[in-house]
Amino acid sequence: LAKTTQPISMDSYEGQEVNITCSHNNIATNDYITWYQQFPSQGPRFIIQGYKTKVTNEVASLFIPADRKSSTLSLPRVSLSDTAVYYCLVGDMGNAGNMLTFGGGTRLMVKP
Amino acid sequence: ETGVTQTPRHLVMGMTNKKSLKCEQHLGHNAMYWYKQSAKKPLELMFVYNFKEQTENNSVPSRFSPECPNSSHLFLHLHTLQPEDSALYLCASSQEGTGDGGYTFGSGTRLTVV
Numbered sequence: 001l002a003k004t005t006q007p008i009s010m011d012s013y014e015g016q017e018v019n020i021t022c023s024h025n026n027i028a029t030n031d032y033i034t035w036y037q038q039f040p041s042q043g044p045r046f047i048i049q050g051y052k053t054k055v056t057n058e059v060a061s062l063f064i065p066a067d068r069k070s071s072t073l074s075l076p077r078v079s080l081s082d083t084a085v086y087y088c089l090v091g092d093m094g095n096a097g098n099m100l101t102f103g104g105g106t107r108l109m110v111k112p
Numbered sequence: 113e114t115g116v117t118q119t120p121r122h123l124v125m126g127m128t129n130k131k132s133l134k135c136e137q138h139l140g141h142n143a144m145y146w147y148k149q150s151a152k153k154p155l156e157l158m159f160v161y162n163f164k165e166q167t168e169n170n171s172v173p174s175r176f177s178p179e180c181p182n183s184s185h186l187f188l189h190l191h192t193l194q195p196e197d198s199a200l201y202l203c204a205s206s207q208e209g210t211g212d213g214g215y216t217f218g219s220g221t222r223l224t225v226v
Contacts, residue, residue, distance in 0.1 A: 043116075043217025043218050044202075045217070046216065089214075100215075101154075
């Protein structure tokens, strides 16, 4: 199982772009990279997923270099409501038996 | 609503009680999971059900007993719990057999054992 490493916490201000990087040096060929957002006392919410290069949706972008050993979640122009914990999860999502494990996540604090 | 519904949202129980947590998914997924999240700790995977069959039991104490009667419903039966079992219990579902996609989580049940 690919182990992930993220910064424990980050601070930002409203309107800034935030980039959170996740390291996953032993990512396997079949593994996807998925990011989740979690607010207190709620379940994690899917943000974005990618396999290689760049993926963009209405809330974020995901940059994955060619070697796939890391990935960067980019949140454009954050607001106070983006204060949350962000998790990077790496694995073959199509195999439930893979027992994907969440790491500690990155606690993002957005300040006025 | 995420498509995964958990009830109850909050539960307080004594150490001698028996209670059950319920999870229902309306997404047509074929894999369901129970996770435990204690204060300031990462999510811990407890059980995995794939096509209604339990595929993993991640060394969870026997006072937690899962049940999956069909691919849309998942229960977690609780008995003789300890105060350290107080946590947020999260249910998730996913679609087995595809490389992409992700987990869809419910809002969780906040359990307090007194």
